[in-house]
Amino acid sequence: MGARSPEARYQEIERWLRRRVLDATPGDPLPSESELAAQFRVSRMTARQAVQNLAAEGLVQRRRGAGTFVAPRPIHRHEGSLMSFTEDMRRRGMKASSRLLEAGLRPATTADLEALRLPDGARVVAISRLRLADDVPLAIEHAALPAECAGVLADDLETGSLHESLVARGYVPALSRAWIRARIASATAARLLEIPARSA
């Protein structure tokens, strides 16, 4: 069977495991591939793919002959650390994605000029992306970068990372040189509200 549904079976298992990992403590055993296969009514190879993906991420540890276990110190490193939307969602067992809304050049606003220390009349690369968690729009990101960074437009911002694009193109100084200033305006939208608590 192909990918007839928006989510593949192994991805479903993956998400289920992710949630389990979150509620577990490092070292805890996870269901074996066979158990997962039986539980989700799939073949072992399909269940295996889910576990392997998590292992590749470092969330779980696989020990041949023994089993699969929650990886030691799953995370937790905030010292002034800002987790990315994607990372955050992923750890919550949700599928994070982003959709490119707009990308192009526009004149810089006065705020842009000041923040980026650009000369009057400069233009900026404007990029807008919609962030989704489990295909539900959760946030909108607007980014404005100096026109010198226009090269990032050629990259695949649908699925890739803006930071990565910048770094790959050498716009982030390896040494403290400030010739790169990116102004990234990020409008994070969180759909809150306390609707009736309904169990997931």
Added chain:
Amino acid sequence: MGARSPEARYQEIERWLRRRVLDATPGDPLPSESELAAQFRVSRMTARQAVQNLAAEGLVQRRRGAGTFVAPRPIHRHEGSLMSFTEDMRRRGMKASSRLLEAGLRPATTADLEALRLPDGARVVAISRLRLADDVPLAIEHAALPAECAGVLADDLETGSLHESLVARGYVPALSRAWIRARIASATAARLLEIPARSA
């Protein structure tokens, strides 16, 4: 067949592909899974594993229906598709930090209203932070959230994560998804998803 030899078949194919990638230029096509399977006399699933491993490393790019190609930047390999600013900086041995510039309420712009699907006249929580790498300003982030999220202002955004603050306050619960879906479904004009189409 099990791993009777020190090297598995898929690892052999992986090495062969690695060499090819090194001698190729970004964008070059690589043999298809079927070709690899025939060449190495293995099943397609085995050849596939080799290619997938390289794709996970970022060495090659896979495009459904098209083929597998040498990744744009063989030098710079990532494992995660989306790296956070902090993570990216840390890999470069730089210290990532952020400084709170501004936080308060302001009227939502029309863009905010549309993106977040807020009623006219709504206000948003605006948060501006400066991101630094080794104390060198690299980016400015402006976040706009619905006014209901105002509680996050009380948190220490200087050192903490915005996402974490939101989550801690229950603003990004899985529970809200149903509500969001309903809201989207009712908005028939929510066709902004098709608008963007921009190719590399």
Added chain:
DNA sequence: TCAAGGTAGTTGTCTAGTCATTTCGCAGGA
């Protein structure tokens, strides 16, 4: 000339197994 449609090729997902290798608990004996 240009657009629509078909088609071959490629990746994505999945099945239902097999065999190899490793780990670990447990029974049984010294």
Added chain:
DNA sequence: TCCTGCGAAATGACTAGACAACTACCTTGA
């Protein structure tokens, strides 16, 4: 008590298929 060997269970590797979804290309028709 110790420890040795056996076997169950788990992961690792692999097969030989299948269908689905997508892309690039080419043909056909207006």
